[in-house]
Amino acid sequence: MTASKKVLIISAPFYEEISADLLAGAKDALDKAGVGYDVIEVPGALEIPGVIAICENAKAGYEGYVALGCVIRGETSHYDTVCNESARGIMDLTLEGVAIGNGIITVENILQARARARLNEKNKGGGAAVACLAMMAIKDKFES
Numbered sequence: 001m002t003a004s005k006k007v008l009i010i011s012a013p014f015y016e017e018i019s020a021d022l023l024a025g026a027k028d029a030l031d032k033a034g035v036g037y038d039v040i041e042v043p044g045a046l047e048i049p050g051v052i053a054i055c056e057n058a059k060a061g062y063e064g065y066v067a068l069g070c071v072i073r074g075e076t077s078h079y080d081t082v083c084n085e086s087a088r089g090i091m092d093l094t095l096e097g098v099a100i101g102n103g104i105i106t107v108e109n110i111l112q113a114r115a116r117a118r119l120n121e122k123n124k125g126g127g128a129a130v131a132c133l134a135m136m137a138i139k140d141k142f143e144s
Contacts, residue, residue: 007037007132008055008062012045012069012104021117022068022103025125030066033133037066045069045082045104049089056098063139064099064132068125070113071106079106099135103128 009026013019023039030037042051048067055062067090073079083106090102103124107113116124
C-alpha cells in the first residue's frame with residue numbers, strides 16, 4: 001500500500017473510552033502501513049453503513065473504510081437490532097465490492113468491551129484496519 005491510498009475511519013463514540021482505544025488501534029495500524037486516513041464520527045453503529053454508502057455514491061475517493069463502534073447488551077432487544085442491522089449493512093456493502101474492516105464490537109458487558117479494545121496486538125480497531133487493508137489489496141489485485 002502507498003500513501004496515495006486513503007481510508008475513512010467511521011467511529012461511533014457512544015462509549016467514549018472504548019471508542020478512543022479502538023480509534024487509536026486503527027490509526028496505529030494505518031500509520032504503520034503508510035496509508036492516509038480521515039476520521040468521521042457518527043451517533044451510533046447503525047449510522048456507519050449509511051455513511052459508507054454516502055461516500056461511495058458521492059465518489060469521495062476512499063479506497064476503504066474502517067467501521068468502529070461498541071454495542072453492549074442492555075435490557076431490551078435494541079442490542080440485537082443494532083448488532084444485526086449494522087453487520088448486515090456492512091456485509092451488503094462488502095458484497096458490492098467495498099473494502100471494509102468491521103471493528104464494531106458486540107459484547108455482553110463493559111469488561112468484555114475493554115478487553116477487546118485494549119491497546120495491544122488484539123485491539124479490534126487495529127484488526128479492523130488490517131482487515132480493510134487486506135480487502136483493499138484483494139480488490140486491487142482483481143481490478144488491475
